[in-house]
Amino acid sequence: MKDDILLSRRTIRKYTSKPVDDELLNEILKKGCRASTTGNMQVYSIVISKGEDVKKELAPFHFNQKMVTGAPVVLTFCADFNRFNRWCEMRNARPGYDNFLSFITAAIDALLVAQTVCIAAEDEGLGICYLGTTTYMAHKIIEVLRLPPGVVPVTTVTLGWPDEYPEQADRLPLEAVIHHERYQDYAPGDIERLYSQKEARADSQQFVRENNKETLAQVFTDVRYKKEDNVHFSKILLQVLKDQGFMNQ
């Protein structure tokens, strides 16, 4: 791998029309499947959508983010106990994976594979973007991709050759997210210190102005990630887990 690939990465939302070669994609996916997996069960699936029709069907459920139809490849990473359950049933074994813990286990599997695929792709010069909309609209993505019971989409990644070179996103200082030995809770002075750089950035201040808010935090709570939306999509997601057979405990 290129030396600074992890440190220098940026999310890519604009791709050239050049397709991603099948052989290259397979190589990347193979690397992804070397990621750790609970008990070596590999309880995940990856749906590779390249066709215009499927991408167009998916687009509204990703709130029409341009990457969905603009990227040559859309990867939907799913928590998947369906395949494992079918194997068990054919082998005189009674699967007990229709519960919440099993969903979380499978979601962890899917996410470790997703991130490994992304790193392998970036190492080849490809660009990626995660779509958080997957957990909001899982019920609709299930319909489009025809996911059977035992399968829940957890995240989506768009993939292609970069057609932009954006600024790298800012991050909080490392000390903001690490704790030594045990968790040290944040005093007001800590929060002031840890968020000061972020708040002072020109792009943050512009963001506040554009949204007619007083503070950057209000842009998150009142505009981007609102309570009413979170509550609404929480209910839907819990219903999805029930419908897909993961809430029998």
Add this chain to the structure above:
Amino acid sequence: MKDDILLSRRTIRKYTSKPVDDELLNEILKKGCRASTTGNMQVYSIVISKGEDVKKELAPFHFNQKMVTGAPVVLTFCADFNRFNRWCEMRNARPGYDNFLSFITAAIDALLVAQTVCIAAEDEGLGICYLGTTTYMAHKIIEVLRLPPGVVPVTTVTLGWPDEYPEQADRLPLEAVIHHERYQDYAPGDIERLYSQKEARADSQQFVRENNKETLAQVFTDVRYKKEDNVHFSKILLQVLKDQGFMNQ
């Protein structure tokens, strides 16, 4: 990065007594924090436990797997809205992140960071092992690490210099986990084909004999990942989400 680091990796459960240098660990964690994060909120925390006392306290809640006290570093990756909520409250913003969707959002953040940290560590020659016990015993890990409301441990990684070079774990053929355009469900013939190599392995057959079972699948359903345990730990985990303030929807 070394070229074949993703393809040649193996999980390491035995470590030398050589400590992991602080500077190296920080570099690895910094790379981890370049991973994608929802809306750049960074709603995760990493608890770094190196002290014998904390590791000994954690060990029973990881079912005394030898890696916990045997590794120089234990990393607990947490879904964390606590820091973000505190920031919002100090900035006249009303956080609405006490719901299930927000937990999933934060868990995704934490897992993408975890896997990036693991890859960065392996690229330095370090060995890692994920502990799936974290979601079983989250309530106890919360006590040991003193995690406040808004924080839930999602996975744990042990880290150190390898003192073994185990065989690489087997994986299903790539075609088992990928689907083109939409999900193609598995017919019995598919399952036979996809699991045949795994079942034919000498270590799989030994595993079946040692556990006095008829099939490999039964080792999973009757011994390793039993329904009664999954149901039990599902109830506990859902209670943890409630107790930590993520089930108000």
